[in-house]
Amino acid sequence: MNVTLRQLRVFIEVSRLRSFSRAGDEIGLTQSAVSRCVRELEGEIGLKLIDRTTREVQLTDVGVNLVGTVSRLIADLDSALHEVRELGQQKRGRVIVAASPTVACRLMPRVIASCLREFPHVTLILRDDVQSDVLRQVKSGEADFGVVIGPLADDALHGQPVMTDSFCLVARRDHPLAHESAAPWEALAGERLVMLDQASGSRPIIDAVMQRHGVQAQVVQELGHPATVFGLVEAGVGVSVLPWLALPLPANSLLIALPLEPRAERTVELVRRRDRSLSPAAESVWSLIAALPPRAEQLT
Numbered sequence: 001m002n003v004t005l006r007q008l009r010v011f012i013e014v015s016r017l018r019s020f021s022r023a024g025d026e027i028g029l030t031q032s033a034v035s036r037c038v039r040e041l042e043g044e045i046g047l048k049l050i051d052r053t054t055r056e057v058q059l060t061d062v063g064v065n066l067v068g069t070v071s072r073l074i075a076d077l078d079s080a081l082h083e084v085r086e087l088g089q090q091k092r093g094r095v096i097v098a099a100s101p102t103v104a105c106r107l108m109p110r111v112i113a114s115c116l117r118e119f120p121h122v123t124l125i126l127r128d129d130v131q132s133d134v135l136r137q138v139k140s141g142e143a144d145f146g147v148v149i150g151p152l153a154d155d156a157l158h159g160q161p162v163m164t165d166s167f168c169l170v171a172r173r174d175h176p177l178a179h180e181s182a183a184p185w186e187a188l189a190g191e192r193l194v195m196l197d198q199a200s201g202s203r204p205i206i207d208a209v210m211q212r213h214g215v216q217a218q219v220v221q222e223l224g225h226p227a228t229v230f231g232l233v234e235a236g237v238g239v240s241v242l243p244w245l246a247l248p249l250p251a252n253s254l255l256i257a258l259p260l261e262p263r264a265e266r267t268v269e270l271v272r273r274r275d276r277s278l279s280p281a282a283e284s285v286w287s288l289i290a291a292l293p294p295r296a297e298q299l300t
Helices: 005-017 020-027 031-045 061-088 107-118 131-140 203-212 226-234 280-290
Strands: 050-052 057-059 093-099 122-128 145-150 157-172 192-196 218-223 240-243 255-261 265-273
Touching: 005 020, 005 031, 005 050, 005 061, 020 031, 057 061, 093 107, 093 131, 093 280, 107 122, 107 280, 122 280, 131 145, 131 157, 131 265, 145 157, 145 280, 157 226, 157 280, 192 203, 192 226, 192 240, 218 226, 226 240, 226 255, 265 280
Parallel strands: 093 122, 093 145, 192 218
Antiparallel strands: 050 057, 145 265, 157 240, 157 255, 157 265
């Protein structure tokens, strides 16, 4: 049986309007084309659906039964097509974004808020994990894309730089440098350091900068999240070097943050799999992040 959607739609309109000519006007077909569609449908089914006289159009008993069933099917189909169209127009969907902790804590809340305003039917789920886990989730497909510290060299992933971020010294307010406007990297020499661990995308950059400036310091603690770093620094265990995106400092804390000079930068990148296209909803969220200011200091 080779019944077409067009034939069914024409039949529904004829049954609703009880007129071949009015049905044709409604759906943009000539009266002869409407008649042909109905005849072809009856031919495929092998049953008479409409009795037509010079005065009126009447459905047969089979036609009456068919109208109810086909009307429901077409309504369901139209609903499904409408949902697909909304997906294609970036209005609906579920997006999982994985982000490194020092990116997630400050950058991603504003992205989630923007997504709620601009794409209210997009459900954005944030996973904050160390960089190695973020990359694993993107590669496995557990996350639609990631926000990490670059530059990233991985043939399986496509990266797009979003912004640059620099580093600061975090110390107690009673530290000798607390009243300075900035601190040189060399001031870290001999300090006890509470640092992000090697799983952080920032740690290799910090280590390289310290080595370039000849800084010899004792790393006394290595941690996964800035919040824990803040607690240990405030307790007097040591000082820390963190990216500005890891701030703000805890409210009412005894801590200060000073720019480290000369400025050293890290790059925040969007990453996704090269072999997989983003859904329209994920493309929308990707675009929100890509439109952020080019420097972290410009975030308000």
